Structure formats: C-alpha cells, structure tokens
Amino acid sequence: MPSMSTEGLSLTFSLREEIDDRMRALRVTLGEKTPSEYAFSNLYLFRQAHDYRYFPGPLPRITGKTYDGARHVLPLFDPRQASPAELAEVLRDQDFLFPVAEDTLASLDPSRLYWTDSPDDADYFYPAENFRTYRGDLLRKKYNLMQQLLASWRIDVKPLTEDTSVDAALVLETWMRDKKKLPGEADDSACSEALRLYRHFGMEGIVFYADERPAGFLIAQPFTPSVAVMRFAKGSDAYKGIYQYMFHHYCATRSQLQWINFEQDLGLANFRQTKRSYQPSSMLRKFRVRVRT
Template identity: 30%
Template sequence: MDPMTDIPGFPAARPLFLADKPFFAAVFAELQPRVSELTFANLYLFREAHDYRLTRVGDSPVVLGKGYDGEEYFLPPLGGDVAGALRVLLDAGMTLYGADEPFVSRYLAVGGVAVEEDRDAFDYLHLRQALAELPGNRFHKKKNRINYFTARHSFSVVLYGEAHRDGCLALLDEWRRVRNGIDSPSLELETKAGAEALMLADRLGLEGVVVLVEGGVAAFALGERLNRDTSVCHFEKNDPFMEGVSQLVDREFNRLLFTDCTWTNREQDLGEPGLRAAKLSYHPDELVKKYRARRV
C-alpha cells in the first residue's frame, strides 16, 4: 500500500493513521534508525503534539512536523532519493530536524546549508545491562533509593497487560495533576500520548513493566525496539510521593525486556534542567547527537 501522493510544485501531506504501521515498520527495518523519534509508535502517539504529517517528495517518504514552539520542520527523508528530497525541502525554506551524525556527513556536507547541533534533542544512550544491574560506585545512589523502596513496601513487578491499563491510566492522570501549572507546555500533550500508548500498546507493538504496591500501580514504563540492538523507553511514570520507585521501574524495564539488545535509548531532555540532571545522573555511554539544517 502506498498512502502518499504528489502534487506538482510541492508535496501534499496528510495525517498519520494506524494503518500506516506496516509501511513504517518496513521502512525502519531497512533504515535501522538511532534517533528516538524514528519509530511508528512515537510518530503516531505524538502526531497531535507535533502535527506529524506524511508526504512524498519525489520517491522519498517524508514526515513533516512542528516543535512545541510552533516551528515547522521535516524529519530526515525515509529512503528513495534522499539528496533530491533534501534539496526540494531546504530550497522551499523548511528546516530539517533530527539528523544524526552519519546523515549529516553523508548528505549535508555541502555548501549553502547551515547545520547546527540541537543539544536539547540529544538522545541518552546506555548499555542495557548496566541499567539492568546498576553495577559499581557510579550507580550507588540509584541502588540506595531502590533499597529504600524495597525495605518499606511489599511489591511485585509484572509485564504490562490489559489488566493493568486502568491502574496505569489513573497513575498517569495523577502524574499530570501533580505537575499541572509547573511543568512545560507539553504536559497535556505528553499525557494524552501516554494514555493512548497504554490503550493501544498491543497494536503499536509496545511492551512494558508495571510496579504494583498493595495491588495498586506505583509505576510503569513502556517502550519498544528502536533497531536491531537498541530498545527505546518512551514513557516512564511513577507515584511522585513514593521514593525509589522510579529507579526500580527503570531497572526492571531493562532487566526484563529486550534482553537481546545491547543498548537502551532513554530519549532526550527537551532542555528542561531537572530532566537533564536526572538523565545525566544515569551516566550515559553516549549522547546521540541530533542536528538541524537550513538553507542559507
């Protein structure tokens, strides 16, 4: 199925649909992306937050989007004549977002294009086994918080399933309520995406873990495979008043899921100081750099 059509002069664009999943799955299986945006579940769940639309430029599928600040952009073309699609879109005055270093080296080492790092969008990449085991002194504080939690609560960790959906939705709503008015303007959009992820996990190919305390959901994490050797955790929410449960659910996600993967991508920090500090405290093995580019 080819859901895209061309309009002479400039490509038409349309919203993303669940029926697009097989198309994107085939594209990403070929591309083996490293940046966290490039999964169908991520694009679909944040289709409203970023106004993601699908188009074709020549023979290249392209996703158009918008930042939380309203700036329009396009993601790296997904195959076909990538260089040709880039020329068309950059010449039209559009901004490229989400290019990684290999893409920049291959397609953007040309004149007339300004390329800049987007630090707020860098993905945090970790050895999965390190997050699953928290070895050595550098994870001492994480282990202490987990020990604090386990010493005070009778709990269980289970794989996410339909039976846990309502409890996870209730926890997500509480997470939103606590942060209402103090967090970023993306709060409501992220909450909506998280709720839809819980509702459509099976259809989107998401897997997760749930921490239960006295039968109630205290934390959950949902993610998927990003490429052959990397998982990506899209959503991780916890009871904000239960110390240590956030460290526990992160560990259990990496201990129980995608155990054949070498790496875990924990996505970006969006430039939020608190989130950046939290992500850096896990000592990433690499920051997957992303770049923006525009015609000059």
C-alpha cells in the same frame, strides 16, 4: 489511500504499516545510533503537538513543527542517496531536515548543505548494565533508593494488558496530581493513547504494584536487536525508588539488551538533571540540515 493535497496526508493509523516499513529499513541502516523519532508510534502519539503530515512518493517524508516552532522534514529516505537538487526541492517550503544522525553527515556535500545541532535535541544513551547493577559511586544513590523501596513494600510486576492498563491509567492520574499538572500540560494525552495502542506499536509495557496498589508503569520500545527506547515511565511519589526499580527490572529481565535510549530532554532543567543522574555513556546528537542559499 486517501487523496493527498499539497499539504500532505494527515497522520492516521491506517498509514502505520507503510510508514513503519520505511522507518524499520532506516533503523537497520543507522543501527544503534538511530534517533528515537524513527518509529511510527512516536509520530502518531505526538501528531497533534507537531502537526505531522505525510508525503509519499520517490522521496517519502514527514513534515512537522519542532517544539521551538520551526518547520522541518523528517526524511523517510536516506539523505545520502538524494542529490542536492532533490534535497532542495524537499525543503522548498520547509526550514531543515531533522533529525539527521551524525553518521549521515560525512556523506553530505558541505558546499551545498550545512548543519547545526542543539543539546536540547540529543538523545540520552545508556548501557543497560547501568540499570541492572547501579554499580559505582555515581549510581550508588539509585541502588540505595531501589533497596529502600524493596524494604518498605512488596513489589509485584505484571505485563501491561487490557486489565492492568486500568491500573496504569490510575498511576498516570496520580503522577499528574503529584506534578501539579493540568490536562494537556504534560505528555498525558500521548501516554494515555499509548496505554491503549501499545500492542499495535510493538511496545512493551509493565505495571508495578506496591503491596497490591498500582505504583508505576513503563512503556518501552525495542528499536534494534540491542537497543530499546524508553517512551514513558510514570510513578507515584508515594513510592520512593519506584523509578529506579522499574528501569532495573526492565533491563535485568532482558539479557540481550545492551543499550537504553531515554530520548531528549527538550531543554527542560528537571528532565536534564534526572537523565544526567543515570550517567549516560553518550549523547546521540541529532542535526538540522539546511540548504545553502
């Protein structure tokens, strides 16, 4: 292992196995309500945006900066098993623990700790059945868009491979143009890296074609036996209904899948409107835990 200063270790790919082992154990403990951040892939792909650093030891952790500029600690240990003094030491130069799942709070000492949460941070949680059937008045428009796509184009589906990743990269370029985004103004850098490294992260990728032209792709990550996190989904505006079909296909071809986590909306109005339109069954609240002074 490389030497570590008081500033921790840079988040390099060589740390993948060590950190993923710890996160896998936490996902087992937290179950279906595990925050979407709890995978090495998520940390690695956004390591620059959040300036993540790794601190091994008895209380292993990741430090970073939230999108609103606060310094936080992502614990790679169960906070319920740490004493208030240990948590205070972990947070000595940081603002709070984050993300902490709601089920964890009941075992924390409210006389020593306090917590808050924001709707901007909460993960959107959906029954996979929503996407399999698009049943009901609130989802009928999604079903109709999917049928419009299928009536207009012949849709083919291929797994993400070294060959099809070239087509997925073309879709990403098209998506950036459609959204009028310059490089670095969206998640294009992380998405490009995911297209290259998805196998190393245990992700599943699918590329979709309309009349043999690349139309969209998605990258999802099985999280628990019943939950998958939708990490990236990009489609060309030229193929109306492509998103609805991509989500439908992913869920319809995985009979054991019960839930889809669409991650947070970051307080962005367009993300919020789109994610709400798929009718989440709940929002997985993620808390910021601070030490009382």
